[in-house]
Amino acid sequence: MHKPVSVAVVGLGYWGPNIVRNLQELPEAEVVAVCDMRESALAKTAQRYPSVKQLRSFAQVLEDDSIEAVAIATPVSTHFELASAALAAGKHVFVEKPLAASAEEALSLLGLADESDRVLMPGHTFLYSPPVNAVRDIIQNGDLGEIYFISTSRVNLGLHQSDVSVAWDLGPHDFSILRYWLEETPHYVSTMSRSCVLPGIPDVAFINLEFPSGAIAHAELAWLAPSKLRRTTVVGSQKMVVYDDTSNEPVRIFDTGVDLPDPETFGEYRLSYRTGEIVSPYVKPAEPLYLELQDFCASVREGSVPRSSSLLGYEVVRMIEAVEESINSGGARVAIDQLGAIPRAA
């Protein structure tokens, strides 16, 4: 077994403490320091983990040679500055999703990681969720046939962000899952949205995504909803799947479809509809964040590309940017270039 990766966790807001807890439980990692400007946040951690260093400035993190890697859980607007400084200081970097506040920033980070030969990994936690992987397996092994379309709803009441739209807040979840399932980036997106509560902050968005393969996807994202909904339907030519993260049966496979025999004489089509059994496979529960941080440690020690790769993180940021561009231009259909030469570090 490798020596544990020594990590500093930067940012102890909502998510940071979860990272600390999971790293503590992980044999492959060791939390050597936490960093936050707020005394109160540090004090809380100190009480739980008295042996962990409490650092008030990020410079201290950078200077500390005992720290091999940083896990950044600060607001999105700071990701670029912190991550690039950490890479420049020779640290491996795990950064919460989205990877950066713009595609330009994200691309810079990929370049820096490449130059410094360090790991750069965005925290797209859903890629480590057991139901998401169960659905990916079903798609990959061809059970669904051709993917016709995907429709997803991710809505609940709150929490409005004061600086970014619902697309920046909730979009990374669905965009990363779609990229992971379909292994392609949409070439067109368009979005209808509205800023219902706060002026200039879209809190509901209906997002269309068109993929090169012909698959289309629709994502409804909202901070305003009568009840929490996490429901994704994948319709294939052979079978269909419903993935619902709030259900006791998160994955349901429907042996349902439509068969198209050869057109008969006179060009008439006769379709036959097939309704078969419905199966809820058993999906063994596991904490995605634990698996994600394990993957980070493996990529640090073994040089492997993490499932939540920097390339995927970059693509997600490009998708969000295109969505924002569509919103800002009244719902226009916005093209996304397909990447040609892919940065090596991805």
Add this chain to the structure above:
Amino acid sequence: MHKPVSVAVVGLGYWGPNIVRNLQELPEAEVVAVCDMRESALAKTAQRYPSVKQLRSFAQVLEDDSIEAVAIATPVSTHFELASAALAAGKHVFVEKPLAASAEEALSLLGLADESDRVLMPGHTFLYSPPVNAVRDIIQNGDLGEIYFISTSRVNLGLHQSDVSVAWDLGPHDFSILRYWLEETPHYVSTMSRSCVLPGIPDVAFINLEFPSGAIAHAELAWLAPSKLRRTTVVGSQKMVVYDDTSNEPVRIFDTGVDLPDPETFGEYRLSYRTGEIVSPYVKPAEPLYLELQDFCASVREGSVPRSSSLLGYEVVRMIEAVEESINSGGARVAIDQLGAIPRAA
């Protein structure tokens, strides 16, 4: 009480027999004839209603002076020809939705009805559905506050049409309901769709609708789905409503919302989320088609404008046309003119 309206039902396919049955039960109407080209269809009706005339040609309907009104339940492509001939022959006309195959045709019919001073009524049955009216009442009386957005899913497996898209097939339901609830026609629509099974026949559509008031609506329509879904969410500034036609509790009112106090110093917003009780009002069941045909008879005898008015039918056709235009132009945002002078007959 008025003398019953004498009606001929034209077209005995899937829906026509339901019209016959409801007219038979209605004291305000009398079915004097049925008309279909197919002997087998006529024979079936003859067995049940031996006293009703069996007519093989529409000309016989037009010539028969004992017939005051016709109810047309034939394919959409024939609506214009049959309805215009019936109006020209001095008959009142009830025609299944959509009113006609194009806005141009629909407008002609409105003109003909106006000239001949006859009733022209499209059969938007959902306008007579008790849950739809319960929701309308809640919207109209202001309980929901400002309508922020509406999201609706109308999906199931089948039945593919061989000549029209899913928008022409399922769209009239949602478009008529939205028009009825919001009392306005969208000024922009855009649609992402795909022809998954039959080439050139879109069988899934994600439709955006933007209304002059600021309200936006999204409709997901599909003939491909793992299970039947009929779910509409109306999000208002005060409360929210879920309308589900497949549920034992078709209307649920959520006392849920977000309150925005005056911005505090330094421009910071502090939102408070409100989660209150959920009420499923008792909605007395009734057969919408019965109520619809009753409204038709009243408009014939009393000159009233039916709830499912020809104007509403015209607007629905304009919405479908705009959706089709968006589909045909790759998802572009298509404008719909707001009607100025409204044809009198509406």
Add this chain to the structure above:
Amino acid sequence: MHKPVSVAVVGLGYWGPNIVRNLQELPEAEVVAVCDMRESALAKTAQRYPSVKQLRSFAQVLEDDSIEAVAIATPVSTHFELASAALAAGKHVFVEKPLAASAEEALSLLGLADESDRVLMPGHTFLYSPPVNAVRDIIQNGDLGEIYFISTSRVNLGLHQSDVSVAWDLGPHDFSILRYWLEETPHYVSTMSRSCVLPGIPDVAFINLEFPSGAIAHAELAWLAPSKLRRTTVVGSQKMVVYDDTSNEPVRIFDTGVDLPDPETFGEYRLSYRTGEIVSPYVKPAEPLYLELQDFCASVREGSVPRSSSLLGYEVVRMIEAVEESINSGGARVAIDQLGAIPRAA
């Protein structure tokens, strides 16, 4: 193919017209007459089926030699008199469940059928329900392992009977299903009940049934409930099944159980719980009453024993009688003799 069985339907209340309709659609049968004392009931049928004889007295049915069989859908209290007279007149008899108002009456009918060599068949319609048969198949093929217990709820609001308890009204459904699934009659029953609304008419009953195999079953029956419930859970040593007649997925199979390894030293037990996939098999819909009447015709023409046999009908009446005896003795545990020599006609 055999000549159709000529049937007279006796009793045109709630259920009788359904029997008439299904017999009419059945190639194996012909409705030659209907019989009811009420003119209004006859008139309604006459309108629909003008060629069917309208008889006002049961004596006319008995005397009519063109009638081979009678289907009796009158109140339970009249079953014995009508069925025994019909058997005596040489008619085959289909009689709505329960077979008779007492075990003594039921046994007499079995004897009469035996003597006259005529078919006597009670209408336990659930034995022809596709989901009930799907569950029976799963039980019979051993998939569930040993049946540990069955728990069932059959509750809704209304309809109170003015002369019999909820056990006589709803009990036949569950008792016939349990007899059909388990192929045994309980040897003990006990019941806690209450007459909530009408004095002396129990409208809620909690019924315990103990079977010779060791299986136990519990049935909750009520005319008072906030919502309709039709839910039966079958727990076996290998798998478990939920049967819900109100659901789109009426049968769900849970690969769930508990495994008991050999006791370890010191007599400690270590159980391991197994949670596997859940399967909703596709159950093809069919009208149970149609299949039931088809079975009746087959038994008339071919001498086969119908699935809903007179013996099963007799056993169901014995179960209800024992339940009533328990109710009348304050909830005592009442024994039911296991039948030795079974009447031949069963």
Add this chain to the structure above:
Amino acid sequence: MHKPVSVAVVGLGYWGPNIVRNLQELPEAEVVAVCDMRESALAKTAQRYPSVKQLRSFAQVLEDDSIEAVAIATPVSTHFELASAALAAGKHVFVEKPLAASAEEALSLLGLADESDRVLMPGHTFLYSPPVNAVRDIIQNGDLGEIYFISTSRVNLGLHQSDVSVAWDLGPHDFSILRYWLEETPHYVSTMSRSCVLPGIPDVAFINLEFPSGAIAHAELAWLAPSKLRRTTVVGSQKMVVYDDTSNEPVRIFDTGVDLPDPETFGEYRLSYRTGEIVSPYVKPAEPLYLELQDFCASVREGSVPRSSSLLGYEVVRMIEAVEESINSGGARVAIDQLGAIPRAA
């Protein structure tokens, strides 16, 4: 504000650490010591709460004068010995449910508490659950009218106990809730059960409870079930309530019932069924264990009788004993005496 109650938590198995955590968060209490025979259990607590004394023997707890109260979370068989010793040593006692392993033991404890003038409180946590209290309020304010019957299911897969029946394990939950809601103890109970997996350990029980007021209740308890169920229906003469602890809407009130007008001439009854709106009141979440321990502290400092009183705990044990007696006598109906003189300490 009072000085915090200094508490020692005895038993650090499954539940003990929850008690420690809640007491730590409670301003009214202070955990001064934990006690367990197992080093590993103590070590785990020591890591989290380094300032709390780690005691290996209960004798040390008794001798420690800085400990005012003990919270006992050990196996039921030890409750009596530990609680009586603690009371004898002048400590206040909180003891996990059930209060003791027999009614005799429980009564002794009540006597000891009375003599020593110390608080004795069993931990019937559900009495502090917000939905349970919402239902109690509805019952107490008369909204439901007369309580006709209550039907409850508490089933899931596992966890079999090796020494006690499912009635001892799950019964205290429902019995304490019923006692709290109805404010009476049943005078008769009967139970059908089966030991499906382990010989002599009933793992499914159907329990009947008859109350002096006329109300009846049925509880289905099982460690064998395809899915977790926590569903209680309360049927009253005016309204009905469903309480489901696993639902987002844990309390639902149905304005549903049956109205019985005066009997008409000829003794005929005409019932009318009422189906009205369904309301899910908002129930503010709170941790019941926190509220429960707060109540314990209040009773220690202020001398108040806790909601989960020793008398209620005693009654619950009497109910379980009667259920066990019924099980052991093959399902007989077992009487429970109504308490006359109630021990003062309750």
